[in-house]
Amino acid sequence: MKAYTRLLGIVAVAAIAILGPAATASAHEERPTRELEGTGSVPVYRTTGPTLLVCKSDPADFATRIAGFPADLKAANEQLWQQCQQGGHRHIQQAVDAAHLPGTIIKILPGVYLEEPSIAPASPECAAMENGAVRGKIYGYPVLTWDQQLACPHLANLIAILGKKNLQLEGTGASPMDVLVDAQYKKLNAIRADNADGVYFRNMSAQRAQFNAFYVMETDGFVLDRTIGRWNDEYAFLTFAVDHGLYTDCEGYGNGDSAFYPGAASNINKDRGHDVPRYAVEIQRCYGHHNTLGYSGTAGDSVWVHDSVFTENTAGIATDSAFPDHPGMPQNHSKFERNIIANNNVDYYKHIVDGTCKKPFEQRGYEQGVVCPAVGLPVGAGVVNPGGNYNIWRDNHIYDNRYSGFVTSFVPGFVRNDTEFAQQFDTSHHNRYIDNVMGVSEKGEAKPNGINFWWDGQGVGSCWTDMSATNIRTVPACGDDELPALGTHRYLGEPAGTLKMYACAGYDGGRQHLPSDCDWYGAYAAHGLERIEVKWALGGAVVLGLLAIGLYYRRLRDSKRALIGLLLAVGGLVVGVFGTIEMGSVLHPVGLAFYGAGLTLLGLALRGTSARKLGVMTLLVAVFALLGAIDHGLLMIPWIPVSPALLRVLMEIVWIPWALGAVLAAPRTATAADPATDPAAPAAPEPAAA
Known part of the structure; x- marks a missing residue:
C-alpha cells in the first residue's frame, strides 16, 4: 500500500x-x-523611567487638538507641551536616536508626524x-x-x-x-x-x-x-x-x-x-x-x-x-x-x-x-x-x-x-x-x-x-x-x-488578471457551467455517457440488463453534474450511486461478451464510484491514503480509450446477446486494451 x-x-x-x-x-x-x-x-507597560518628549511647535494647532480632552488629560498634555518646547524633540526619529538609557520612555504629544528629515534625498x-x-x-x-x-x-x-x-x-x-x-x-x-x-x-x-x-x-x-x-x-x-x-x-x-x-x-x-x-x-x-x-x-x-x-x-x-x-x-x-x-x-x-x-x-x-x-x-x-x-x-x-x-x-x-x-x-x-x-x-x-x-x-x-x-x-x-x-x-x-x-490561485493583480473559471472573485466570479470543476464534470459526463451509449448500441443492444445499466449510468452522470454545480448538494453522492450501479450492470453484461476484460474494468470503475457515493454521502472512509474519487478518475482514464476501441471495433451488423438469455451466442473479438 x-x-x-x-x-x-x-x-x-x-x-x-x-x-x-x-x-x-x-x-x-x-x-x-x-x-x-x-x-x-512580553514587555510590561511602564509609567516611570528615563523619559524623552516629542511634540510639534504650533501652539494654536496643539490647543485645537487637545480642546476636547477630559480636564485632567488636557492639563497633563499642556504641562508636557511646555516641557517639550524647552527640551523636547520635534521628530520621533530624533527621540529614538537620543534614547541611550535602558528602559527609555518616549512620550509623543498629539500631532501629525511627517518626519521630514527622514524623507530628505538619500x-x-x-x-x-x-x-x-x-x-x-x-x-x-x-x-x-x-x-x-x-x-x-x-x-x-x-x-x-x-x-x-x-x-x-x-x-x-x-x-x-x-x-x-x-x-x-x-x-x-x-x-x-x-x-x-x-x-x-x-x-x-x-x-x-x-x-x-x-x-x-x-x-x-x-x-x-x-x-x-x-x-x-x-x-x-x-x-x-x-x-x-x-x-x-x-x-x-x-x-x-x-x-x-x-x-x-x-x-x-x-x-x-x-x-x-x-x-x-x-x-x-x-x-x-x-x-x-x-x-x-x-x-x-x-x-x-x-x-x-x-x-x-x-x-x-x-x-x-x-x-x-x-x-x-x-x-x-x-x-x-x-x-x-x-x-x-x-x-x-x-x-x-x-x-x-x-x-x-x-x-x-x-x-x-x-x-x-x-x-x-x-x-x-x-x-x-x-x-x-x-x-x-x-x-x-x-x-x-x-x-x-x-x-x-x-x-x-x-x-x-x-x-x-x-x-x-x-x-x-x-x-x-x-x-x-x-x-x-x-x-x-x-x-x-x-x-x-x-x-x-x-x-x-x-x-x-x-x-x-x-x-x-x-x-x-x-x-x-x-x-x-x-x-x-x-x-x-x-x-x-x-x-x-x-x-x-492564478490571480495576478499586477497583470490585472482574475481567473475566468473560478467562482471566488465577486462580480467577476464564474457561475454555473463557467466554473472549472463544473466544466470538467460536464466534459467527463459527456464523454463517459457517449461511450456507455456506444457500448450499448454496438455490443449490448439485446441485453435488458445493459439497458437498465445504461439508463442508470447516464442518469447518474447528469445528476452528478448538477451536484457539482450546487456545492454540498446530496445530488453529488446520489449521482455517484446511480452511476456506479449503472456501470455495474453494464460491466456484468460486458462480461458475457468477448469484451469480458473491458467488463472487468467497467466493474472496477463502478466499485470506486459506489465507494465515492459512500465516502461523500454516508461516511468518509477511514484508513485509505487517497479518495475513491481519485482512484475512479484514474480508472476512467484507462477505461475511456479501451471503451472507445470496443465501440469502434464492434461489427456493425452484430449485436451482443444477453448471456442470461442466450449463453451460446457468438461474440465479436475483443480489442486490445489501450
Whole structure:
C-alpha cells in the first residue's frame, strides 16, 4: 500500500508541476532571519523611567487638538507641551536616536508626524547602496541586509528603531488617532522596529506606507497596544520572525493585504501535538475591517488569536503555507477562539480590473475606501487556511460570509520551494474545528454562510464538531475527547477540489488578471457551467455517457440488463453534474450511486461478451464510484491514503480509450446477446486494451 500511495503521489504532484505552479499567495520579501533564542518575555507597560518628549511647535494647532480632552488629560498634555518646547524633540526619529538609557520612555504629544528629515534625498552613498541592493522578485523593492539597514535606516523606513532595547513609545492623547505618523506613501514602512527586544508601542497610529504601518522584525518581546494602522498598500501591522509578542486592542483598516500579519512567528511548537506550553504571539481584542484580509499569516506559527473581530473584509482570516522561503514552514499550532468572523463580503477586485490599482499610491484613493488586493481570495470567505497543521478553531461565531465559513486545502511542498517527496504531503493535518457557531450571530440571529465549510478532502487526523452545510457532506467527527472518532488519512485532495484551488490561485493583480473559471472573485466570479470543476464534470459526463451509449448500441443492444445499466449510468452522470454545480448538494453522492450501479450492470453484461476484460474494468470503475457515493454521502472512509474519487478518475482514464476501441471495433451488423438469455451466442473479438 505504501508503494502504491507513493506512486499515486508522484503522479499527482507531477501533474500539478507540469501544469506549472499557480500564482502563490502574496506575502513579503525580507532578508534571511536568525532563529530567536526565546529567552525574552512580553514587555510590561511602564509609567516611570528615563523619559524623552516629542511634540510639534504650533501652539494654536496643539490647543485645537487637545480642546476636547477630559480636564485632567488636557492639563497633563499642556504641562508636557511646555516641557517639550524647552527640551523636547520635534521628530520621533530624533527621540529614538537620543534614547541611550535602558528602559527609555518616549512620550509623543498629539500631532501629525511627517518626519521630514527622514524623507530628505538619500546621500550618494545610500543611493548607491539602494541601486546595488538585491531586489525582491515580486515587488521589486530593495531587500536590505541588517548592515545596510543600519548604514541607511531611511531608505525604506520613515522611523527606524534598530538595535534599541526596551524602548517604549506612547502617545499622550485621548485616543490612538491623536498621535499620527504619516508616511505619505514615501517610504516602505512607516515605523520599523528591528532587533528591538522589549519594544512597546501604545496609543498611536500610523498610515499611508507603501507596505507596512508598523513593522516589528527579529525581535524577542514586543507589544502593540491601542494602536491603529490604516491605508497601507499591504499591512497595518506586520511582525516577522518574532517571539513573546502581544497585539492588544489594535485596529487595522484600508490595507491591501491584511490588518494583522504575525508571519513566521517563532516555531516553538513544531515537534509537539496539541499540548503546547505557550504561544509565540498573542492577539486579543483587535479589530480588522475593510481590508482584503482581517488577519493573514504565512507560516503564522504558534499564534493565539482570541476575542477579536474580523468583519467587512474580502475574507476574514487566512493563515497558510503557500509562500516560498519563509521560516517555519509548514504553518502550525495556532489557536483561534471566541472571535467574531462575519460579513466578510467586500469585493475590492473591481479596483484591480478598472486600473485604479495601477496608479501611483497617492492617486488610488485609499483614504476614500479603495483597497488594492494583494492576494487572490474568495470574496465572502470567513477563514482561508491552505496548508496548516495542528490548528485549533474553537467557539468562534462565523456567519454571513456569502461564499463559505471556512475554505481549507493542502499545499504541496514545491509551492514553497520544498522539494523532498514527503514534504509534498505534509500540510493540512491534525486540525480541530470545535464548537464553532456557524451561521448564527453572537446575538442569536440567523445569518447563514454560503456554505459552512469548503474542503478539498486532504489531511490526516482532522475532525469537526457539529458541522453541517459542507461541500463534502461527511466531514469526520470529533469525539468527546476532541480527538477524531475515526478521522481521515488522505494525503491528496479530491480531484475536483485540487483542480479548483489550482485554477483559482492564478490571480495576478499586477497583470490585472482574475481567473475566468473560478467562482471566488465577486462580480467577476464564474457561475454555473463557467466554473472549472463544473466544466470538467460536464466534459467527463459527456464523454463517459457517449461511450456507455456506444457500448450499448454496438455490443449490448439485446441485453435488458445493459439497458437498465445504461439508463442508470447516464442518469447518474447528469445528476452528478448538477451536484457539482450546487456545492454540498446530496445530488453529488446520489449521482455517484446511480452511476456506479449503472456501470455495474453494464460491466456484468460486458462480461458475457468477448469484451469480458473491458467488463472487468467497467466493474472496477463502478466499485470506486459506489465507494465515492459512500465516502461523500454516508461516511468518509477511514484508513485509505487517497479518495475513491481519485482512484475512479484514474480508472476512467484507462477505461475511456479501451471503451472507445470496443465501440469502434464492434461489427456493425452484430449485436451482443444477453448471456442470461442466450449463453451460446457468438461474440465479436475483443480489442486490445489501450
